[in-house]
Structure formats: C-alpha cells, structure tokens
Amino acid sequence: xxxxxxDAALAAAxxxxxxxxxxxxxxxxxxxxxxxxxxxEAMRYAxxxxxxxxxxxxxxxxxxxxxxxxxxxxRVAAAVEMLHAYSLVHDDLPAMDDDDLRRGKPSCHKAxxxxxxxxxxxxLQTRAFEVLAEPDTHSDPEVRCELVLALxxxxxxxxxxxxxxxxxxxxxxxxxxxxITRLQALKTGRLIQFSAEAGAILGRAPGPQRHHIxxxxxxxxxxxxxxxxILDEEGSDASLGKTAGKDAAQGKATMVAVMGxxxxxxxxxHLASQAAAYLxxxxxxxxxxxxxxxxxxxxxx
Amino acid sequence: xxxxxxDAALAAAxxxxxxxxxxxxxxxxxxxxxxxxxxxEAMRYAxxxxxxxxxxxxxxxxxxxxxxxxxxxxRVAAAVEMLHAYSLVHDDLPAMDDDDLRRGKPSCHKAxxxxxxxxxxxxLQTRAFEVLAEPDTHSDPEVRCELVLALxxxxxxxxxxxxxxxxxxxxxxxxxxxxITRLQALKTGRLIQFSAEAGAILGRAPGPQRHHIxxxxxxxxxxxxxxxxILDEEGSDASLGKTAGKDAAQGKATMVAVMGxxxxxxxxxHLASQAAAYLxxxxxxxxxxxxxxxxxxxxxx
Numbered sequence: 001x002x003x004x005x006x007d008a009a010l011a012a013a014x015x016x017x018x019x020x021x022x023x024x025x026x027x028x029x030x031x032x033x034x035x036x037x038x039x040x041e042a043m044r045y046a047x048x049x050x051x052x053x054x055x056x057x058x059x060x061x062x063x064x065x066x067x068x069x070x071x072x073x074x075r076v077a078a079a080v081e082m083l084h085a086y087s088l089v090h091d092d093l094p095a096m097d098d099d100d101l102r103r104g105k106p107s108c109h110k111a112x113x114x115x116x117x118x119x120x121x122x123x124l125q126t127r128a129f130e131v132l133a134e135p136d137t138h139s140d141p142e143v144r145c146e147l148v149l150a151l152x153x154x155x156x157x158x159x160x161x162x163x164x165x166x167x168x169x170x171x172x173x174x175x176x177x178x179x180i181t182r183l184q185a186l187k188t189g190r191l192i193q194f195s196a197e198a199g200a201i202l203g204r205a206p207g208p209q210r211h212h213i214x215x216x217x218x219x220x221x222x223x224x225x226x227x228x229x230i231l232d233e234e235g236s237d238a239s240l241g242k243t244a245g246k247d248a249a250q251g252k253a254t255m256v257a258v259m260g261x262x263x264x265x266x267x268x269x270h271l272a273s274q275a276a277a278y279l280x281x282x283x284x285x286x287x288x289x290x291x292x293x294x295x296x297x298x299x300x301x
Numbered sequence: 302x303x304x305x306x307x308d309a310a311l312a313a314a315x316x317x318x319x320x321x322x323x324x325x326x327x328x329x330x331x332x333x334x335x336x337x338x339x340x341x342e343a344m345r346y347a348x349x350x351x352x353x354x355x356x357x358x359x360x361x362x363x364x365x366x367x368x369x370x371x372x373x374x375x376r377v378a379a380a381v382e383m384l385h386a387y388s389l390v391h392d393d394l395p396a397m398d399d400d401d402l403r404r405g406k407p408s409c410h411k412a413x414x415x416x417x418x419x420x421x422x423x424x425l426q427t428r429a430f431e432v433l434a435e436p437d438t439h440s441d442p443e444v445r446c447e448l449v450l451a452l453x454x455x456x457x458x459x460x461x462x463x464x465x466x467x468x469x470x471x472x473x474x475x476x477x478x479x480x481i482t483r484l485q486a487l488k489t490g491r492l493i494q495f496s497a498e499a500g501a502i503l504g505r506a507p508g509p510q511r512h513h514i515x516x517x518x519x520x521x522x523x524x525x526x527x528x529x530x531i532l533d534e535e536g537s538d539a540s541l542g543k544t545a546g547k548d549a550a551q552g553k554a555t556m557v558a559v560m561g562x563x564x565x566x567x568x569x570x571h572l573a574s575q576a577a578a579y580l581x582x583x584x585x586x587x588x589x590x591x592x593x594x595x596x597x598x599x600x601x602x
Contacts, residue, residue: 035466035480036458038470039463118391118397119462119466119469130453132449133434141442148434152434157344157428158331161427179336
C-alpha cells in the first residue's frame, strides 16, 4: 500500500470503529430517567457524539491481532472511552484547567453545571469499571479482573490522575525533559498503553507478544502527546474543537516548550517509528496499527 | 446480655475493627512520593484517622457470619471506606455541599485545594475498585468480579452518585416522602447495603441467607440516614465533627423536615428493629449486628 492508500484505509477503519463504539456506548450508558435525569444526561453528553475514539480503536485493533470476539472488544473499547471522557470532564472544571470548550461543544460544566459535571465524571468512572467486570465482557472472570486491574493502574494515582496532579503542580515551573516525559507518560500515555494492551489481555496473549503490544502502546502514547502539544501551539480553536494555545498561556511544561517545535516534531516521529517497530512480528494484520502510528504524528487535529 | 453490656461489646468491636481497617488502609494507599505527592497526601488525609468505620465494620461482621478469612474481609472493608471517603471529598466541594469541616478537621479542599481534592476523590474511587479486583482479596476471580459489580451498582448513577444528584436538584423543593425515601436509599442506603452484602459475597452465601443480609443492610441504611438527619437538626458542630444544621439551612429534603423529629425518631426505631429481625436465623453470631442496629438510632454523634 502507498501512504495515501494506507491513510484512506485507516480513516475508514477509524470511522467504522467509532460507529461501533458509539452504538455500544449508547447501550451501555444508563437512560435519562427519574429524578437523577440531569446526571445521566450529562454522562451521555460527555461521552456520546464526539472524539476520534483513538483509544477505543486501539482496543479493537489489538484485539483483532489475537482473534478476540469483536463484541467483547467493543465493550472494552466503550469502557476506555467512558474512562477517558470522565477525565476530560473533570480536567475541564474551573478548579482544574477551566476550559469552556471540548470537542467543539461547551464543556460539560458549561452545558450543565459544576456539581452535575463532577458527579457525571464520577459515575462515568464507575461505569467503566463495571463494564469491564460484567460477564458479557469475557467468559473468564480472571480476564475481567485483569482488565479492571490494568485500567486502575493506568488511570489512578500512579497513572492518569497522578499525571494530572503533576501537571497542576508544575504550572509556571521550568521542568527538566525527563520530568516532562514522566508527566506525559502518566497523564496520557498510560491510558493509551492500556488501550493497546487490552486486546492482548482479552486474547490471553503470551508474555512476549503482550510485551510488544505494551511497547507499541507506550511509544505511541508518547508520540501522540507531543503531537498534541504541537497542535495546541499551532492550531486554532475551530480545528481542535477545544481552546488552542492554552498550554503556553498557562505556563504548562511541554516538550514543545522545552525543545521548540521542530525538534519536538522530529522526536515524535522517532517515537512513532519506534512504536511501529514493536509490531514487526505481527505481519500484515498490524497494518492499521502501523498506519495509526504514522497518522498520530502527521494529523492536523 | 443487658443493653449496657451489648453497647459495651459493640463499642469494643467497633474500636477493634476501626484499628484493623486503619492499618489496612495505610498499607493499601500509595505512599507520598514523586511530583504527584500532594495527590497522595490528600488521599491519605481524606481516608486515614477518622470516621466510625461503620461501613467497614459491617463488612467484617457479615463476613464473620460466613466464616470468611479476616484478611480478605478487612481488605474489602478498607475498599468500602475508600469509596465512602471519595464521596465525602467530592460532596464537600464548593460546587456541591460547600462544607469546610469534615470529621472535625478542615475538609479536603480546605486542607489542600479544590483541584487536588477532585483528583484525590477520583483516585480513591479507582483504588477502591482496584483493591476488590486484586487476587489477595479472594482466591476466586468470580467472587472478585462480583464485588466490583456490587460496589459499582451501589455507588454509580443508579446508586450513591444518583442519590447525590437527586439531593442537589431537590434543594429548596418540597418532596413527597416516597421520593425522599428513594433519594436516601440511593445516597447513603445502597453503600451501607453493599457493605453488609459484601460479607455474604465473600462467603458465597446461599441465596436466602444473602437475601436476609441484604434486607438487614437496606433497613439499617434507611434507619441510619434518618438518625443522621435528626443529629444534623439537633447536634452541634463539635459533637458531629461537621457543620450542623446545614440540611435545613440548604432547604434539603429530609424525613425530619417532612415528619418532624418525633415521628422521624419512631420511624427510624421501627426500621432498626425490622433490620434486626432479618438476622433471626443467624443466632448469637449476629449479636453485634443487632447491637449496631440499636446503636444506629440511639447514637449521639
């Protein structure tokens, strides 16, 4: 395949995966009924109808490498997207990043109110873990427990939430590149890595293969974050669907701030090809995952 | 046993359980290391050194009915207390109940800041589910998944968080008693009921026994909430360790507001004896659980 063909194949596959995940999310989220209706509306608002579903796509594509039942993979993909949406809802709160715009729409606390947004984030986290533990996600309860444990490790105090904390305490401070790397590995990298590993967990992949998938996820996550920081620096609100230029305005420590855009771009490209190299043993079955690594550092939004 | 002897036995057992749970929490919570240190400090601040540990005690005592290994029971008790602490941290936030005092100390966002409190609550929820799924909690992964599912159902959008939402949307509105009953069953009842059922889940209790324990937990939870509302109305900040009289000041719908204190007290006593009646088949082994039901409606803080 040429680069253009592979881009087209990836775009189609991303679109198909997003449609599957959207349908599954709609089924898995509660219905807006009863006095608690605004909570459920806010949960659905935060999760449905937006996002590239890159994390969910990773679950589905890595699961395919191990011939996992697509129904199981899509459930886990939906759980990851719920977890990701919860983190965005809380991250956008006035006490956190104070962002009014998300995925081109008012952020959750703007569309509803702060209390509802806090509770919606809380309930989305709960639902994500619940979905992983449900019998429909995998026939083997050992696998379901392993998914819960891996997601908790990726998203808790030593994962995503820990990364958000470091991000906050670092505002306005000059960080060394290794600290920035750790911050970003925790804040966005761990959940992306989990998304990749989830397919290997579902497929009970042997140790070495799981190790390769984890390496792919780790380097892809690092490349993704740097590319995201470059877009934040260069992009507009309209192309990003969120407020552009905020990192610099808030004095956030990013690789772009430390290295400058051109060196950061080279570093991201290096990470993306390193990610793809982890897939060598999977042959053509991993072509879409390779295309995703390339796309991650070349995308424009 | 006389009522005084049974009160003394309960007080001693609550103290012993609280000490076991405190030690376990200290082991299960992360250590304050790295740049994310304030997050971990806030998690530990919110959970350690406070509270009657009534929910954890319920896990330990119901587990005892089914001869569950105490190590397993104490882990689940600690997980429930983490989940409970997360709900208090988020409930106290300015956008929610806006409470400066909790367990006689500044609430988490006062001792730290709002962003740290939001993240600490998030990470405590994550850790609670993680602990339930860990192999040390039970040798059978099916039981661990069942614990995750039961806690998620008790605490998510159709449980505790749903109840908090109803509580917020009802402020200043006149609610009918059945709606108040549902609000409180969700907001505090479901987690108390989970705490009781957890022992039965750990002990793989047969259906009818689990049903009895669930009934005990449900009625105990309802009695507890009414007693809590009476204390809020009558108590002082010092005796409660939190701001007294807030419910009335915020126009919260409680049974006390609807029924008046005396009728609410009678109703709570009725619920407590109904709870105790569910324990008939467990004989003397359930004496402490019976004493807890009586204490719940007679306590002064």
